[in-house]
Amino acid sequence: MASLQEEVRSRRTFAIISHPDAGKTTLTEKLLLFGGAIRAAGTVKGKKTGKYATSDWMEIEKQRGISVTSSVMQFEYNGYRVNILDTPGHQDFSEDTYRTLMAVDSAVMIIDAAKGIEAQTIKLFKVCRMRGIPIFTFINKLDRQGKPPLELLSELEEVLGIDSYPMNWPIGMGKEFFGIYDRFYHRVEQFRVEEEERFLSLDENGEIIGDHPIKESDLYTQTLEDILLLDEAGNEFSEERVREGTLTPVFFGSALTNFGVQTFLETYLQFAPEPQPRLSDQGEIDPCSDLFSGFVFKIQANMNPAHRDRIAFVRICSGKFNRGMSVTLSRTGKSMKLSQSTQFLADDRSTVDEAVSGDIIGLYDTGTYQIGDTIVEGKKLFHFEKLPQFTPELFVKVSPKNVMKQKSFHKGIQQLVQEGAIQLFRTYRTEEYILGAVGQLQFEVFEHRMKNEYNSEVLMEPMGSKIARWIENEDAVNDSLSSSRSLLVKDRFDRKVFLFENDFALRWFQEKNPDIHLYNPMD
Ligand code: G4P
Secondary structure, eight states: OOOHHHHHHTEEEEEEEEOTTSSHHHHHHHHHHHSEEEEESSOOOBTTTTBOOSSOOOHHHHHHTOOOSOOEEEEEETTEEEEEEOOOOGGGOOHHHHHHGGGOSEEEEEEETTTBSOHHHHHHHHHHHHHTOOEEEEEEOTTSOOSOHHHHHHHIIIIIOOEEEESEEEESOGGGOOEEEETTTTEEEETTOOGGGGEEEBOTTSOBSSOOGGGGSHHHHHHHHHHHHHHHHSOOOOHHHHHHTSEEEEEEOBTTTTBSHHHHHHHHHHHSOOOOOEEEBTEEEOTTSSSOEEEEEEEEEOSSTTTTOEEEEEEEEESEEETTOEEEETTTTEEEEOSTTOOOOSTTOOOOOEEETTOEEEEEESSOOOTTOEEESSSOOOOBOOOOOOOOOEEEEEEESSGGGHHHHHHHHHHHHHHTSSEEEEETTTOOEEEEESSHHHHHHHHHHHHHHHOOOEEEEEEEEOEEEEESSGGGOOGGGOOSSEEEEEETTSOEEEEESSHHHHHHHHHHOTTSOEEOTTO
16 A cells, blocks of 8 residues: 555656636546546537536526536546646636636646637736745647747747746648657657657757658757757756746646647656645644545535535645545534545546545535635644635626515625635725636525525626725725726725726726726735
């Protein structure tokens, strides 16, 4: 039997960040094929097979035909046990998507070679950077014509502000795509050539050993020139900088045709960090220490509409989870047994008996947990670092449909806000309620849960997108600065926040009021 330490060291836990359509689903499917998939919560949304999550997801999901749940998938490869946490895109983008990034040790960023860096990639990248986690880049769809690779690299550096090191380099693209020049393994990997035959060895000068028609081609000459340029003027590879998240190793490939995916996976596993120590109010918690601990990073409500049940997703940060073990919820000091009330993530949501640091477990919850909660084994209680606040971008005014039902309205809002499902703001004087979210879906989930769990129907009046800025020197601000274009509101901790109509209104305000120091908690 492997020791706890060996078990923990074999874990690699990551999320894929990308803009919709860059190829996240396709890459995930290919990765799962390489490894024997062990268990998955939900399924990878298979557009082609039309297969959606196997479990009875909530109503909204059925209505919209999308998967609300961030899936957690696990597979084994070369002795590693890999956890992939899905970060939903499109309409189902929400604060949960950001929070998922709090539970991983590294991220894989997929970029569509034809589109370059897109909006959602930037947002997710920012959150990864806040945590300083390693980011690995996969530039996808090389089987199609895309932007020149050097241009893609400069986009990475200019738009995202991260240095890059291409581990391999495309030889042509689209119709001309021959394969990749692998700088790391020092070989050429040919496109559409099967198995071991696909590799060509290189001599010290990067020349292909033996005869091959490609050697004399302009395409290959161009590649060697590019490589020379990268060697001379590009960044040096530094494992330390990869670990700090300041240098991203870049891989080129094509997920759809399964090209470059295995090479990517093997190199990724070599450099991606194992579960790292986590900061708590009692100092760093060692992932290999014996006592179990973890934190809740996401709560999935209403898996079964007949009950008020939810699943709390817990990232294990130390020790080993055993079914039936006793733990304490640090926030309340209440101890509980994780037994029948515990259901685990699997194909059919069957139970899993053991898990270690780096793994994700789903706890069956009847309202015990809040996002950010720490659970620990043993007498020494502590709290993991608070999850950061994410800046909402979409806002609605909310009020109860039936004014006689104020009580359930307030109770519902209070609990959902506390749970982290949505953010609450109030206007000055009139004390109107404004909800803030990073994705539209959060409003829909809110409305649905208010009705089903709190029996409170709500009226929601969209306010559109706004730029929210908190204020460093709050005393310098009073209500007279509030206008429709720069609305002053309070957050749930009574901190002052401006909601600006757009970028222009924000800049205008800053010019007029240079003494007021605004900030974005995500910067
Ligand atoms: P997402 O999860 O990031 O949203 O992207 P997804 O994997 O669903 O891929 C988006 C589209 O891009 C899909 O096509 C997929 O087949 C295609 N794609 C992914 N990887 C590659 C690649 O390496 N090369 C090429 N040429 N295409 C790729 P679709 O037409 O939108 O969906 P489908 O009808 O083919 O499923």
